[in-house]
Each structure stands twice: as C-alpha cells, then as structure tokens.
Amino acid sequence: MPNLSRRHLLRGAIGGGVLGAAGLLTVPQMVHAAEGLPLKVVNRTGRYKSDDIWVHVVGTELATGRMGHVKANGNFAAAALSDNHADGYARYGVRLSEMKSLPLAALSGRVYISMGKQLKFKVVGTGSGLGLQYPAGWVKTDPSYKILHDFMEFTNNDSGFYCNTTMVDMFGLPMYITLAGSKTRTIARYEEGARARIFAEMRKRPAFKKLVVGNLRVIAPGHGLDRGIFSSTYLDPYIDARWKQYETETLTVVANNITYRGTVEGSKLVFRQGGAVKASFARPSTRDVLFCDGTLAAPNDGVGGPIAAVLAAGLNRGVLQRPKQPIKNADLYYRAKRTNHYSRIIHENTVDGKAYGFAFDDVCSQASYIEDGSPKNVTLTLQPF
Structure with a gap:
C-alpha cells in the first residue's frame, strides 16, 4: 500500500482558494468499504461545552469529483450556490452535542473544529463546476478569522484511511487522531500545557512573534511572509x-x-x-x-x-x-x-515529537500522519488548553 503523505492527501486550499480534486492520489486496490467509516470527536477541552463546539466535514467526493459536506446523518451533500446565506457564506457545522458518531463518506477532505461559532465556507463557480472556499485563518479578511478553529485532513477510500493533523498553515487547537484498524495508533498528542507554551515561545522570538494572533492561533511563517509580518529574507x-x-x-x-x-x-x-x-x-x-x-x-x-x-x-x-x-x-x-523555529516549537510540544510543521515534514517520518488499510473507526480528541 503506498504512503499517501499530506502532499497527496490535499494539495492546495491556501489563502482561501478553492480546493478541488486535482492532485489526489487514489488507489484501485479494494481493501475495505469506505462509505460509513465512523468518526468520533471527543471533547476534553475543559473550557468549552459540546453545545459550543462545531464539527464541519467538507471535501471532494472521490466517485464524482463533486465538492460538498457531510451531513449529521453521514450523507454527502454536494455544494450548491443556494447553500450561501444572505451574507454570501455557507454554514456546514454540526454541534458536537448532536453528534455521537458521524459516518464518513468516501471523500478526501477536512474535519474542521470551531469554538463558539460555525465557520463560514463559500460556494463559488469555477471552470469545472462548483467549488468550495475553505476558511483561511492566516488571512486577516477571511470571515472566519476571529473564530477559534483548527482542522485535520483525510482521504477515505476503498484502499484505506489516510489522515493527519496539520500545522503547515497554522496552529490553533491541540488535538490528536486515534485510528483503529489492523492496529490502533495515536499520532501527535500534545503534552499538557503545550498550547500556552507554543504561544509563549513564539512570542519570545523577535522574528516570529508577530505570527501569534492574539489567543486564536499561530500562523505559519510562510503565510506571515505573504502578509508582511515575517521577513522575506529570514533564511x-x-x-x-x-x-x-x-x-x-x-x-x-x-x-x-x-x-x-x-x-x-x-x-x-x-x-x-x-x-x-x-x-x-x-x-x-x-x-x-x-x-x-x-x-x-x-x-x-x-x-x-x-x-x-x-x-x-x-x-x-x-x-x-x-x-x-x-x-x-x-x-x-x-x-x-x-x-524554522515555528516547526521546532510545535514538534517539541508533542508527546511523540511528530508534527506537520512544513509541507515536507514527512521526510524521515517526522509528520503527524497515520494510515490503515483496514480501518474500523477514527477518533479526533480535543485536548485541554
């Protein structure tokens, strides 16, 4: 079974752009039936009630190439321009309190977690049909910029389940994935108090301190460079x-x-x-x-x-x-x-030292990535902070 690193899972969706199916690596080998793989989200934040936590599952349906979201019953709903509300944005969130287990469709996408409010997506027309703009927490004008959130990435197909937590764009919430299948594995669980330490350590470094956005997130230095708050000649x-x-x-x-x-x-x-x-x-x-x-x-x-x-x-x-x-x-x-001290600091605050601090962090298996050809269920645990 080939290793589907983050480079193959999801390539794109930066700067609020439209994320499509191009570049996804699919494998014809049949190992399990992808439809209906149970996803569970566990709230251990200690500060947010499950009523105040929203789960959004979005992505590209592998069989058709259509973009859309997964509803609370596990059914995939293709994006439609009518999804956009009067303000121009779609809401695809499900309250965690209303979601015991969400059956995942066969798609490649993301599980977004937000605190207090739903995130805003946007259905747009593209040359190949309808696309979906994802939140971009590193873009100051993004409508979800002031909402505390983060996400995991995944591809769920008939060859297996491939997933990662990612800090390539930003770090907002401490959370980790447990994937049960041929064996049970957990990746990139944060140490106790890690979020506060990450924010503090970033603020201590003059070149990196502007990457800290209040108590919401730390954005990756590449995005900081594009915003003019990180040196374009640092390295x-x-x-x-x-x-x-x-x-x-x-x-x-x-x-x-x-x-x-x-x-x-x-x-x-x-x-x-x-x-x-x-x-x-x-x-x-x-x-x-x-x-x-x-x-x-x-x-x-x-x-x-x-x-x-x-x-x-x-x-x-x-x-x-x-x-x-x-x-x-x-x-x-x-x-x-x-x-890249941003990547260093994040790695130093995970129990196993794994993280996706930059796009090629999978070199020498340093990334927060796991896969299984016979998955049974996947759990995303939101840690205390």
Missing part, C-alpha cells in the same frame, strides 16, 4: 551558505532508495547519477523553503520530487550543511541559528 543567510558550500563539496542525497550526488554548477544545484544529470535546482528563496514550493516544488516524477523534498526538509530543519542527506536523527534538527 537567506543559511541558504546562501549552503549554495556556497556545495560549490566545492558534494551533497549526497538518497531519495526513493537511489543515491544522487549534487554540486553547484553556475547558480544551480545539479544532481547526477552515473554522470547523467537527473535534477537541478535554482537557489530557493526563503518563501520557497517555507512553502516547499517554487524552485523546491516536488513533481510526482519519482526523481526531482523526492530530491526536492529532501532539500526542503534539510533547509527547514537547518541540517543541510551535512553532506549526506536526509538526516534521520531528529536530535540534530533546528540547531542552526536560522531555522
């Missing part, structure tokens, strides 16, 4: 040093169990195998590294994509100065002066 000294280093040294990268050797030629980091050029990368910007995009975009080509992921992970974790990559020893991560 440049580290990136420049690595490009200079590999003008005279060789960077060895093992990706998909294949070894490539890279050196900077002109302005590009060029990787060869047996003398033949297999991939090359222009010097990335700070934004490219934080978003794992731009010059570090990872096409699903089996060569350039896997190498790009290793490079992006090494640059975010501040370990690319080590000439053999990837670095599996997590104790070596985030020691560089210029590193």
Whole structure:
C-alpha cells in the first residue's frame, strides 16, 4: 500500500482558494468499504461545552469529483450556490452535542473544529463546476478569522484511511487522531500545557512573534511572509551558505532508495547519477523553503520530487550543511541559528515529537500522519488548553 503523505492527501486550499480534486492520489486496490467509516470527536477541552463546539466535514467526493459536506446523518451533500446565506457564506457545522458518531463518506477532505461559532465556507463557480472556499485563518479578511478553529485532513477510500493533523498553515487547537484498524495508533498528542507554551515561545522570538494572533492561533511563517509580518529574507543567510558550500563539496542525497550526488554548477544545484544529470535546482528563496514550493516544488516524477523534498526538509530543519542527506536523527534538527523555529516549537510540544510543521515534514517520518488499510473507526480528541 503506498504512503499517501499530506502532499497527496490535499494539495492546495491556501489563502482561501478553492480546493478541488486535482492532485489526489487514489488507489484501485479494494481493501475495505469506505462509505460509513465512523468518526468520533471527543471533547476534553475543559473550557468549552459540546453545545459550543462545531464539527464541519467538507471535501471532494472521490466517485464524482463533486465538492460538498457531510451531513449529521453521514450523507454527502454536494455544494450548491443556494447553500450561501444572505451574507454570501455557507454554514456546514454540526454541534458536537448532536453528534455521537458521524459516518464518513468516501471523500478526501477536512474535519474542521470551531469554538463558539460555525465557520463560514463559500460556494463559488469555477471552470469545472462548483467549488468550495475553505476558511483561511492566516488571512486577516477571511470571515472566519476571529473564530477559534483548527482542522485535520483525510482521504477515505476503498484502499484505506489516510489522515493527519496539520500545522503547515497554522496552529490553533491541540488535538490528536486515534485510528483503529489492523492496529490502533495515536499520532501527535500534545503534552499538557503545550498550547500556552507554543504561544509563549513564539512570542519570545523577535522574528516570529508577530505570527501569534492574539489567543486564536499561530500562523505559519510562510503565510506571515505573504502578509508582511515575517521577513522575506529570514533564511537567506543559511541558504546562501549552503549554495556556497556545495560549490566545492558534494551533497549526497538518497531519495526513493537511489543515491544522487549534487554540486553547484553556475547558480544551480545539479544532481547526477552515473554522470547523467537527473535534477537541478535554482537557489530557493526563503518563501520557497517555507512553502516547499517554487524552485523546491516536488513533481510526482519519482526523481526531482523526492530530491526536492529532501532539500526542503534539510533547509527547514537547518541540517543541510551535512553532506549526506536526509538526516534521520531528529536530535540534530533546528540547531542552526536560522531555522524554522515555528516547526521546532510545535514538534517539541508533542508527546511523540511528530508534527506537520512544513509541507515536507514527512521526510524521515517526522509528520503527524497515520494510515490503515483496514480501518474500523477514527477518533479526533480535543485536548485541554
């Protein structure tokens, strides 16, 4: 069974954009019947009653490519322009107090949790039909910006259940997933008091403190960069040093169990195998590294994509100065002066050290991701904070 990392689960939906089915990896192998997989949400917040917690299940129906939401009875309802209320936004929330267990349809999507109020979605027309705009907690003008919320991501198909909690865009609520199937596993449970520590540690770092939005959330530095509250050159000294280093040294990268050797030629980091050029990368910007995009975009080509992921992970974790990559020893991560401290702080506050602090955090299995080919049920636990 292939590993469906977050890169394959959901790619897009940034900045309030329309999230569609493009890029989703589906597997024809039949292992279980996806329709009706029970989802349970457990309230252990200690401060919000279940009447005040809203659960929104949205996504793309895999059989048809239609976007929509899952109703309280587990039925999928395709998005319709009539879903938008007079204010222009749709509400798809179910009160947690009214939801003992929600049967999930076969779709790829998200489970949003919000406190006190329902989130606002928007049904819009696109070239390929109707699309759905998701809340974007990092966009100040988003109508859900002032609502405390967070989300998990999943793909539920006939090959299994694939899911993660993600901090790639933001961190709002401490919560973790338990997936029961061939075995029962829990991923990325936060330590006691983690949320307060994460907020406090971010505020202590001058370069990162503006990423803290009151007591609502911490937004990822890439989104902060786009908003003008995080330096667009923050990682440049580290990136420049690595490009200079590999003008005279060789960077060895093992990706998909294949070894490539890279050196900077002109302005590009060029990787060869047996003398033949297999991939090359222009010097990335700070934004490219934080978003794992731009010059570090990872096409699903089996060569350039896997190498790009290793490079992006090494640059975010501040370990690319080590000439053999990837670095599996997590104790070596985030020691560089210029590193992704947002990701570091979140990782340090989970019990198992797992988190999705950036898009390629699945390199060396550091991400808050689990899957099972024979799932029985999935539980999302909202932790005290």
